[in-house]
Amino acid sequence: MLDYKVKIGLVTMRRNTTDRPRGTFLTWYSAEQRGKKNVKYIEENFADEHVSFVDCKGLGIEDLIFDDASAEAVIERFKSEAVDAIMIINCNFGNEEAAADIAKAIGKPVLIFAPLDDEYYVDGMRPTDSQCGLFGVSRQLQRLHIPFSHAPSCRVESEEFREAFLRFVRVACMVKNFTGMRIGQIGCRPAPFYSVIWNEGELLEKFGIKIIPINFAIVEQRMKSAPELYAEEIARYEEYFRLNYKMDDLTPKYINAMATMTAAYKHMFEEFKLDVMSAECWTATPIMFDGLAPCALYGLLNEMGYLVSCESDVHCAITMALLRCATLGEGRPLFGEFTVRHPENKNAELLWHCGPFPVSEKAEGTEARLVNQRAWLRGKDGTYTVARMDRENGNYTVLPLLCHTTEGPKTHGTYIWGEFDDLQAVEDRLLDGPYIHHFVEMRGDFRREISEFCKYFPEITLDKTFPIS
Secondary structure (H helix, E strand, O other): OOOOOEEEEEEEEOOOOOOOOOOOOOOHHHHHHHHHHHHHHHHHHHOOOOEEEEOOOOOOEOOEEOOHHHHHHHHHHHHHHOOOEEEEEEOOOOOHHHHHHHHHHHOOOEEEEOOOOOOOOOOOOOOOOHHHHHHHHHHHHHHOOOOOEEOOOOOOOOHHHHHHHHHHHHHHHHHHHHOOOEEEEEOOOOOOOHHHOOOHHHHHHHHOOEEEEEOHHHHHHHHHHHHHHOHHHHHHHHHHHHHHOEEOOOOHHHHHHHHHHHHHHHHHHHHOOOOEEEEOOOOOHHHHOOOOOOHHHHHHHHHOOOEEEOOOOHHHHHHHHHHHHOOOOOOOOEEEEEEEEOOOOOOEEEEEEOOOOOHHHEOOOOOOEEEOOEEEEEEOOOEEEEEEEEEEOOEEEEEEEEEEEOOOOOOOOEEEEEEOOOHHHHHHHHHHOOOOOEEEEEEEOOHHHHHHHHHOOOOEEEOOOOOOO
């Protein structure tokens, strides 16, 4: 399962200089005070159920790292604590050699930060040049080909620091879950869908992503055993469908089968240690299970944190996982495809699919229906990130887009009408490839997180067709 907990190592650093009297330039004392103050604030204000910290207390001199020996001590601590990312804090000028050595040894996302140099003495002296040292740190990281993120030089209590730090946490979560991701492949690709072809060997070689094949014989066996193993769970899922949807006359006879498959898929996630699934759906499930359609139950699985992409689209499954991680597990990624243009608004597009949106994403004041087992609902209004990762000739790219919901004709299935700045430019870009109609939508603007994520994987190019503000 995807893991939304991020452990960050905090590295407070100063320059390796001789000690100088207080009130002079680049003093140890000022660095020590700034280091303790910033770490205390960060740990007290950002630790929560998703974020924890490992710091440098007891290492170096007064918790400051400044030379090879103190850097080695930090590396040993961070490795033993299995941090997911590190944050380098220049407390007076920093130490570019030690910073790069730590980043190289840990091999996880790096955030570099210089607290605002805001102390000046009446005689013109100042005790810190934290921002100045940041350029040396960044250059050394570049020389060693170490990707990094950076926060503005500001006060740690400021809103701009908060935004930058939380963005880095989200990126670290994306990176953590992407490498070594386990994707369950349910069934095979639908015959007419050449557009969703993926390269299993390449995903493994480049990113350590494993495809776990699960054929329909296994699904059939799990469906047969589920009623006895998960009877109470199945009853809860049946009640969920009855309480949250208005049903047509065709759906009630399938409710037990829908709930049973929900339980079977949920436990296959756990049995095969899957992060996401990519499933053959409308071409196989009705044949195997007496007309059963899985659309709405994918929405219920999404509610519970089990992501399933439709129509065997592995690249969309990966994108769904990335956007879920960008919310630290709080958001619900939608599987909606570019379908038809708005009949009157030239920049609006129907982002639609046959019924997999979770009911919690239903627009306020509207109803959710089950029509022949498929959810019919309109998604919530707001701003959406619209993204897809895809490949061509071994080259992987991620295209992040942004739209805002707008009024549009009522239609069947699950959908939103999304208005783009220039829909024709978006259409042109999709048709030029390597993208297809399937995209993932997530409420909120996560384009900068996607941009930062791509820094940590040289094999993935950020598609910069549409500038990110």
